[in-house]
Amino acid sequence: MDVTDTVDRAFDTYDETTPVSKLRGAFETSNRKALVITRDHEFEGIVTRRDVLSSHEKTSRKARSLVRPVPTIGPHENVREAARLMIAGDARLLPVLDGEDLAGVVRADDLLRDVQPHLSVLDAGDVATTDVVAIEPPTSLGKALATFRTERIEHLPVVSDEDGDEAVGIVSLYDVLEFVTRELQRSQGGDPEAHMDASTGGHHGGFGAREGESDDLLELPVRNVMVETLGTTTPDESLDAVLETMIEFGASSSIVFGEDDSLAGIVTKTDLLESLTWTEDRRLPVQVFGVDLMADTTREELAERIEDVARKYRDMRVLEAKVHFKRHTERLRGVPLVLARVRLYTDKGLFVASDEGYGDGHAFSLAINAVERQILEGKTYGRSKKSDDEARDSRVYGWWLSE
Template sequence: MDITDIVTSDYTAFDVGTPISKVSGAFDDPSLKAVVITDGDEYEGVLTRRQLASSHHQPSEKARSRVWHAPTVERTEDVREVARLMVGSDAKLLPVEDRDGALIGVVTGDDLLKKVTPYLNVISVDDVSSDDLVTLGPEETIGKALHVFREHRITHLPVMEDGDLAGVVSLHDVIGFTTREVRRSQGGDPGGTDSFGGDISDSSGRSRRGGFGAREGDRARLLDLPVEDVMTETVGTVSPGRPLDEAVEEMFELGGSSLVVEADDEPDGIVTKTDVLEALTWTGEERRPVQVFGIEHIDDITYDEIADMIENVTRKYGDMTVLEAKIHLHEHKETFRGTPLVLARIRLYTDKGHFIASDEGFGASHALHLALNMVERQILEGKTHGQTKKHPDAEYWERMYGWWLTGE
């Protein structure tokens, strides 16, 4: 099953030189979750609502400084592979390119889930949910919630009061609230709507305990506020044995991204949209991280030798991890002693950045070696085309809300 029918050309794009303040203005549209960042005709990465809300930046700062690289896919890509890339790069919007590398649209995590929902009835909620449930009390502080998010590498926390489920708080809730209140205390946005166009995506889409008002004060005071000020009271729940398709449909009906799993009327776990995306990667043949397009042109080299070449380049740089390598080969009519001139174009997506290089040589092996030499020079010089992040690690969490904790 591919993504052909869910690719949309209706997306918002900005050049890398666009001021962050202008990019932020696009998020006045509450339905917009991310924008595409380009450098001329070249795709660079994405910027999400959450990134902008969770980062301290100057209005004159340019989009290139905040770009978050998301791997590209083709419209014929299998849904399982798209899900794997979304989870691996922590991006729920992926640009879609044609075989020539031209950007033709985007695919979103929500659209992907809607496409596969009818096929999820063979999986139960218990198969994908997390049963290591971590909770908070409503009187515990926003600072404590941030600490728990970071310590347990999670993004949703049920809130329990006297043994009952009182609400749920997400990392999105906390970041959206604290960002909004700091802007107000600095004299901006007195009318109650943040500069990104309202609430950051919360965990259920329903109304929160309202009436925050304009709070003056510093971040320390905000972090000392109770989570009941920011939690969502209307919580979606689901039983562990319920078919997963019904759980996903309920998330969409609520407009949220999680459901609390209840067994014998007691909170027993939590299931999120990301859990469902991860489940899509469980079945089917494992996809290789190195993809070669134009594989018919590799008469003088094997796929395994190409994969080894990629690994050898990245192995030189310690903990660099390859998320995806896309190699396009194109054969020209020109030949030398019967060997055709080949153009090799490499897109290398790693946890240290996104690297692009191309070169020509007689034979695929020669062309690939020349292109990889260019990639290696880019790595040495730090000429990344954007930062890629794998599933949340320590650095990710520091970027996500370290400013609130350190005041830097």
């Protein structure tokens, strides 16, 4: 099944020079999770709702200060590949390129609706996260934001006591960010950046002390923001029914209750997307380019080595692996010099490394060793280098750092 019928060809784009304030307004008047950014009418990247809410970009700044690169797909890409790239790129929107032209976009919600009947083969228990991080109603918004950041999650069930026997609500990262941003703007009478000094960040009147107000907001309990546990599910409910419930309540997650009505897990739309990427045996799929150069290794051996690296360093989940082999004319005792390029999309970021060796096995070993070093050092491919001021602006009141 491909994405042909899922592609939205009537989509809006925003030039990289668009003010961030206009992007914020576009998100406020729509349910979009991401906006497409162009440069000279060519695709540049996307800006996400989370990036806008979790930053304090000054009104003079443009969309280019928040743009992030994401994978692109063709108009007839396989659904499994599209879902895999959404997860790997931490994006719920994929640009569709027809040649070099931006022909449309595929959104995660549209993709899930189109494949909904096929989700019936799995149950909530097959994909649910059972080792659930939960908080209690008195927990402060600041503590919730810190938990989102450290646990790298976007949903937190709210339980009535420390034992977690009764889930009374759920709070999402978006809930907290939107609440804090809205309340700050309401109390300040407009754009919280409108009276900031461009060089020092100091205030020039007009809306009071932002620091004190934001601190006060972060001390509020999550019960002020959480929503009741509507649209819950059970481990044996089929995933198509789980998705239907999410759509009905406009939710991006569903709490799973066990037989004794206690908290048993949580299912998110990301979990549903990930289920689309599973192969029958759930082994890591490795795309190999230059297969004819593989004399020393097999696809299975490449997958095994990559999975060993993922388990060894930071316990990563590899969502997609690509290995490119290219032969050079140079030889050593009849063995050609080969360039190997390893590209890993993971839940920790994108890692890419290349190296040369005599034969495919030697070249791959050197390249994967280079990837190991990147993973150990936490150096994801293409991470932007920000100035100290830009890094401070990407924080939400000292708690949430958009990554």
